[in-house]
Amino acid sequence: MSLVLEHVSRRVDRTLYIDDANLTFEPGSFNVLLGRTLAGKTSLMRLMAGLDRPTAGRILMNGADVTGVPVRQRNVSMVYQQFINYPNMTVFENIASPLRLSGESNAVIDRKVRETAEMLRIDPFLSRLPLELSGGQQQRTAMARALVKEADIILFDEPLVNLDYKLREELRQEMRELFKARRTIAIYATTEPNEALALGGTTTVLHEGRIVQSGPTAEVYHRPNSVLAAELFSEPPINLLEGRITDSEVTFDETVHFPLNQDLQGIGAGQYRFGVRPSHLGLVPSNDDDLELSVLVELAEISGSETFLHVRNDHFSLVLHLSGVHEYDVDEPIRVYVPTHKLFVFAQDGRLIQAPQRQR
Amino acid sequence: MSNKVENNKAWFLVLPVFVLVAFSAIVPMMTVVNYSVQDIFDQYTRVFVGTDWFRDILRDDRLHDALLRQVIYSLCVLLIEIPLGIGVALCMPKKGIWSSACLILLALPLLIPWNVVGTIWQIFGRADIGLLGWSLNAMGLEYNYAGNPVDAWLTVLLIDVWHWTSLVALLCYSGLRAIPDVYYQAARIDRASSWAVFRYIQLPKLKSVLLIGVMLRFMDSFMIYTEPFVLTGGGPGNATTFMSQTLTTMAVGQFDIGPAAAFSLVYFLIILLVSFVFYTAMTHADKDA
Numbered sequence: 250m251s252l253v254l255e256h257v258s259r260r261v262d263r264t265l266y267i268d269d270a271n272l273t274f275e276p277g278s279f280n281v282l283l284g285r286t287l288a289g290k291t292s293l294m295r296l297m298a299g300l301d302r303p304t305a306g307r308i309l310m311n312g313a314d315v316t317g318v319p320v321r322q323r324n325v326s327m328v329y330q331q332f333i334n335y336p337n338m339t340v341f342e343n344i345a346s347p348l349r350l351s352g353e354s355n356a357v358i359d360r361k362v363r364e365t366a367e368m369l370r371i372d373p374f375l376s377r378l379p380l381e382l383s384g385g386q387q388q389r390t391a392m393a394r395a396l397v398k399e400a401d402i403i404l405f406d407e408p409l410v411n412l413d414y415k416l417r418e419e420l421r422q423e424m425r426e427l428f429k430a431r432r433t434i435a436i437y438a439t440t441e442p443n444e445a446l447a448l449g450g451t452t453t454v455l456h457e458g459r460i461v462q463s464g465p466t467a468e469v470y471h472r473p474n475s476v477l478a479a480e481l482f483s484e485p486p487i488n489l490l491e492g493r494i495t496d497s498e499v500t501f502d503e504t505v506h507f508p509l510n511q512d513l514q515g516i517g518a519g520q521y522r523f524g525v526r527p528s529h530l531g532l533v534p535s536n537d538d539d540l541e542l543s544v545l546v547e548l549a550e551i552s553g554s555e556t557f558l559h560v561r562n563d564h565f566s567l568v569l570h571l572s573g574v575h576e577y578d579v580d581e582p583i584r585v586y587v588p589t590h591k592l593f594v595f596a597q598d599g600r601l602i603q604a605p606q607r608q609r
Numbered sequence: 610m611s612n613k614v615e616n617n618k619a620w621f622l623v624l625p626v627f628v629l630v631a632f633s634a635i636v637p638m639m640t641v642v643n644y645s646v647q648d649i650f651d652q653y654t655r656v657f658v659g660t661d662w663f664r665d666i667l668r669d670d671r672l673h674d675a676l677l678r679q680v681i682y683s684l685c686v687l688l689i690e691i692p693l694g695i696g697v698a699l700c701m702p703k704k705g706i707w708s709s710a711c712l713i714l715l716a717l718p719l720l721i722p723w724n725v726v727g728t729i730w731q732i733f734g735r736a737d738i739g740l741l742g743w744s745l746n747a748m749g750l751e752y753n754y755a756g757n758p759v760d761a762w763l764t765v766l767l768i769d770v771w772h773w774t775s776l777v778a779l780l781c782y783s784g785l786r787a788i789p790d791v792y793y794q795a796a797r798i799d800r801a802s803s804w805a806v807f808r809y810i811q812l813p814k815l816k817s818v819l820l821i822g823v824m825l826r827f828m829d830s831f832m833i834y835t836e837p838f839v840l841t842g843g844g845p846g847n848a849t850t851f852m853s854q855t856l857t858t859m860a861v862g863q864f865d866i867g868p869a870a871a872f873s874l875v876y877f878l879i880i881l882l883v884s885f886v887f888y889t890a891m892t893h894a895d896k897d898a
Contacts, residue, residue, distance in 0.1 A: 298798060320798055321797065327794070329795065335809045336813040337813040
C-alpha cells in the first residue's frame, strides 16, 4: 500500500489549512510529521484518513484515487493525544472491537488480541476497564486497538504528549520495533525535533500549512534546505548570525573576524546568514581553529543533566546546549567557542548554501 | 512524636454551619421524632405511646395504597422522562443560535412554579374550555380528568413529564457536550454504527449525569404534592392521592400529629433507602459487568 498526496490543499472559509502538499509514503515506512502547534499536522492527517475532504488535489492509495472516499470505507486507524478507549469495555473488548466489526471468528479474535496485547505488554490487564489503568497503559490499549486492525495506514497524532518523560522514551523505543516487520504506513505527528530524531524513518517538516522539507530524517536534520527547516528541526532553535564572506576572512556582525577555512572557501564573497547548532557550541575549544567569543551569561537553564546556556554580547545572543550541569551567575563573563567547520551557510533569502560535512 | 502544635480552633469555623444545619434540619426532625412517640390530645395533654404509631402506620391500608400508587407513579416518571430526556438531548443542535434557542425553550418549564403548572393543566385539560380536553373530546376520545381515575392519573403523569423532562434533557445535553470530539472521530475511523456510538461512547459518558438525573427525578416525583392537589385534590376517589397528600390530610386535616409524625419518618426513610440503593447500584453497575 502506498499513499500519495498530489497538490492537496484544504481551505475552510478563508483560512488555508494545508497549502499544496505533495507527499509520497511507501508501504512499511515510518514517517514523522514535524511542526509546531498549528503547523497543519492534524489537518494533514485528517485528510489522509478521509475525515476531511481536500478542497483541491488528489489522494491516491496504491494508484487508485480515494480523494472522496469517506473514512468508513477506508482501512485506517488513528491514535490520539488523548487516551481514547471505550470507557465501559474491558481492555480485551476494546482491542477486539475493530475485529468484531469486521466479523472475525472468536478464535481468531482471541489469538490476535492476545498477540497484540503481549506485544504492547498489557496482557496482564485484559479484563480491566481502561480507567483502571495508568495513562501509559491506557495509551497502549489505544495503540493495540489501532494495530490489531492491520490497517493500511496508522496515524499517530502526538500520542505520547500526555505521558511522562520515562514512559515516552520507553514507548518510542517500542514503536520502532513494532513497525519493523509491517507493511503498514505509519505516520506520526510530533512537535518535538528530538522525538523525530529518535524515531528515524522519514521526516516531513511542516510550517503554517506548507511542507518545508521532506526526506529521510537524518538527511533533513543534517541538510535542512532553509533557515526555516533548520529552525524547526532543532531544539533549542539553531543559532543564527548575520555575516559576510570576503576573499580572506569571514565577519560576523561586523565585529568578529576569522580567516576563511577550507569548508567555506568555495562559496564566494557576499552577505550570508550563518547557522550553528546549540549542541555544537562549547565552553572549551574542540578544534584549533575554533572561533573564540567573549560573552556574558544571560541565563543558565538547567534541565536534568543538561544545561541550556543563554549568552549574549552587544551584537548577538546565542544558546548553548551542554551536557552536564553548569551553573553560572547572570552577567558572568565567559568565553564560548564556535566550531568554524560546523557552520550552516544560508543565503539572504533563507536557502541553504552549504551544510557542514558529516563526520563519519 | 509529632512536634506539631495542636490547635482545635478550626472547630469554631465549622460552628456556624453546624448551628445552621441544627436549626434547619436536626431540630425540626427531632421534633417530629418526639411527636411520633406520643399521643397528643391538646396543648397540655400528651401520653407516651412508644412505637404504637409506627405499628399502626405500617398496617394502615390507606398508606399501603398510597405507597403503591406512589411507587408506580415514580417508576413511570423515570421510565418516560429519562429516555425522553436523553432523546431530546441527542436531537438538540450542537452549536449556533439554535442550540441557544433550544436551551431557553427547554429551561422555560423549569421556571414555572408547581402550583401554576397545576393550574395551567387544570384549565388546559378541561373538556369545556381547555384546549387539550376539548380537542380530545372533539376527536371522539372521552377525556375527563375530574371523573375518570385513569384520565386523572395520566394527566398528573403528563404534567410531570412536561414540567421536568427538560431537566433531564439539559443534564444530558451538558454531559454530551463534555465528550471530546476525538471520540466521535475515533468511532468513525473504527466504522462504528451510530447505535454503537450511543451505546459504547455516549451512554457510558452520560452515566454520572444520568445518576444525578435519576436521583433528582425519583426524589422529586416521590414527594409530588402540588400538581395533583391543584388538579383534582387527589381524586377522583383516591386515584391521585399520593404519599405527601395522605400525610398532609392526616397531619393538617385530621390533626393526628402522632401518626403523621411516624408516617413522615417512615416516608423519609423510604426515600433515603431507595436513593441509597439507586446510587450504590448505579455506581457499582459496571464493576460487576
